[in-house]
Amino acid sequence: MKVVLALGSNIGRRFETLQGAVDALFDAPGLDFVAVSPVYETDPVGGPPDQRPYLNAVVIGSTMTLGPRAILERALGVETAFGRVRTEPWGPRTLDVDLIMVGELLSDDPELTLPHPLAHERAFVLVPWSQADPGAVLPGRGSVAGLLADLDQKGVRLRPDLALQPPD
Numbered sequence: 001m002k003v004v005l006a007l008g009s010n011i012g013r014r015f016e017t018l019q020g021a022v023d024a025l026f027d028a029p030g031l032d033f034v035a036v037s038p039v040y041e042t043d044p045v046g047g048p049p050d051q052r053p054y055l056n057a058v059v060i061g062s063t064m065t066l067g068p069r070a071i072l073e074r075a076l077g078v079e080t081a082f083g084r085v086r087t088e089p090w091g092p093r094t095l096d097v098d099l100i101m102v103g104e105l106l107s108d109d110p111e112l113t114l115p116h117p118l119a120h121e122r123a124f125v126l127v128p129w130s131q132a133d134p135g136a137v138l139p140g141r142g143s144v145a146g147l148l149a150d151l152d153q154k155g156v157r158l159r160p161d162l163a164l165q166p167p168d
């Protein structure tokens with residue numbers, strides 16, 4: 001099953017945090033690395049004013065053994081390992097890992113909604129995802145390229161000087 005994860009950081013050493021997350025997500029068995037997107041600097045969407053810009057990226061994996069709950073637990077564990085402190089909704093964070101999709105699975109459980117309920121409207125997710133996988137499709141929503149055609153992308157800027165490496 002294909003697994004798509006979105007990474008974001010807007011506090012501290014943002015790029016090092018994203019690379020650490022890529023490494024940690026694939027550290028344990030069960031999830032195989034497929035691809036990582038370029039890094040984008042993005043204007044904060046929602047949340048309090050005066051937040052720093054985010055660095056965002058998307059990483060794609062594949063699993064034959066893990067269920068969606070196990071993948072979410074791994075994502076939340078990696079967030080915690082990087083010291084994310086939840087303060088206010090949509091507020092600044094050292095690391096946010098969102099599970100965008102797991103295969104064709106659909107779920108409206110608030111603890112694990114699949115696909116991620118806001119992915120289709122977030123250019124900071126869809127722009128990097130389309131670069132990592134130009135043929136990407138968001139289950140229930142259609143092609144990522146088609147979704148992007150309707151979105152304002154000016155707050156999402158490529159950082160060609162920052163390239164994430166595959167997990168070590």
Ligand SMILES: Nc1ncnc2c1ncn2[C@@H]1O[C@H](COP(=O)(O)OP(=O)(O)OP(=O)(O)O)[C@@H](O)[C@H]1O
Binds near residue numbers: 089099100117
């Ligand atoms: N697809 C998903 N990916 C990640 N977390 C999810 C998902 N669906 C539901 N959740 C739940 O959301 C909780 C995390 O919410 P969190 O505070 O990180 O939201 P956020 O990242 O601030 O906002 P957003 O969901 O808009 O990205 C997790 O504890 C998890 O149980």
Ligand SMILES: Nc1nc2c(c(=O)[nH]1)N=C(CO)CN2
Binds near residue numbers: 045056
């Ligand atoms: N640019 C940007 N804005 C956000 C982001 C993010 O990763 N990037 N994450 C949020 C909550 O998950 C809220 N707003």
